[in-house]
Amino acid sequence: MPTSRSLKRRTLLGAAAALSTLALPAVAQTKTVLRISTPAVPDDWHAKMWTVFKDALEKSAPGEFDVQINLNGALFKQGTEPTAMARGNLELTSVSAFDIAKLVPEFSVFTAGYMVRDPAHQQKVFNGPIGAELFKTVADKMDITPLSTCYLGTRQVNLREARTVKTPADLKGIKLRMPGSKEWLFLGNALGATATPLAFGEVYLGLKTGTIDGQDNPLPSVRAAKFYEVTQQIVLTSHLVDSLFIAISNRSLHTLTPAQRQKVSAAAQAAAVYNNENRIKEESQLVDFFKKEGLKVTVPDVEAFRKSVQATYQASDYAKVWPKGLVERINATRS
Numbered sequence: 001m002p003t004s005r006s007l008k009r010r011t012l013l014g015a016a017a018a019l020s021t022l023a024l025p026a027v028a029q030t031k032t033v034l035r036i037s038t039p040a041v042p043d044d045w046h047a048k049m050w051t052v053f054k055d056a057l058e059k060s061a062p063g064e065f066d067v068q069i070n071l072n073g074a075l076f077k078q079g080t081e082p083t084a085m086a087r088g089n090l091e092l093t094s095v096s097a098f099d100i101a102k103l104v105p106e107f108s109v110f111t112a113g114y115m116v117r118d119p120a121h122q123q124k125v126f127n128g129p130i131g132a133e134l135f136k137t138v139a140d141k142m143d144i145t146p147l148s149t150c151y152l153g154t155r156q157v158n159l160r161e162a163r164t165v166k167t168p169a170d171l172k173g174i175k176l177r178m179p180g181s182k183e184w185l186f187l188g189n190a191l192g193a194t195a196t197p198l199a200f201g202e203v204y205l206g207l208k209t210g211t212i213d214g215q216d217n218p219l220p221s222v223r224a225a226k227f228y229e230v231t232q233q234i235v236l237t238s239h240l241v242d243s244l245f246i247a248i249s250n251r252s253l254h255t256l257t258p259a260q261r262q263k264v265s266a267a268a269q270a271a272a273v274y275n276n277e278n279r280i281k282e283e284s285q286l287v288d289f290f291k292k293e294g295l296k297v298t299v300p301d302v303e304a305f306r307k308s309v310q311a312t313y314q315a316s317d318y319a320k321v322w323p324k325g326l327v328e329r330i331n332a333t334r335s
Ligand code: KDO
Pocket: 038, 039, 040, 041, 044, 046, 078, 096, 178, 179, 199, 200, 216, 217, 221
């Protein structure tokens, strides 16, 4: 039989144990949670860059952040991330110019084919005054703040069955998968194809089964998502030097101390640099890889595509909301 003394001791020990288990989550709670969502597949540079982000923060602010990386669109569907961020359900993502253009119409200038010339031009534009002005509008209108600019790559047309493609007329009738928004569909149609919306995660099966005739993406994404396994041809249209912006929700940003903001921003820069360097390097090697995989890699009349796509955008409602002189300023930005 326990004595009253030993009972008291046990009770005290029990209380201490309970307190210590209570104390554990309290320590964990002091970490700032940063949830990340992206449709990127694990083997893609713009998925791996989030580990660089996480590691950089762990180094600069040990124990201060709980960075949670969610790939494959598992947490939020492609394109729904900005809404989730504005609602406080997500802290970070890499947002496309297309998703921004839905709420900041003038940003559609960067959804236009053949607008940005190359990765160096892209960095100059977004890291200079044009980027600063537009990112401020993004922060005001979307409640998210862009922190760094990632080169997603130069988009190329990738076809299920090989055919001769020299000009936009040769894509007539091709069901070209594009991500699901009117800005993306406009680009696909401007290429001469019949654009059809589909989420990134469904493209492989769509190509395999033939519900679509092709898709467009930068070569590193064609490799990482293995689209080359279910397609016969890549047409080097180079129609869009595509970007993604690492962005944080303003809700989250405002909870950070100035020192933490600086560290999060530096981590986002490091992630973008990692992505950009690796993507640019890999992009230059992939034509050979795809040829070895048995694909036809063909060069169309890029000037014919450029002329036609640019004319289509200039005549569109999109161009009507581009601030006066913006296209000229983009063109005049030298890398
Ligand atoms: C795509 O769906 O084709 C696209 O390339 C669009 C980009 O904006 C981006 O969402 C990307 O997919 C994903 O990150 C997957 O690579």
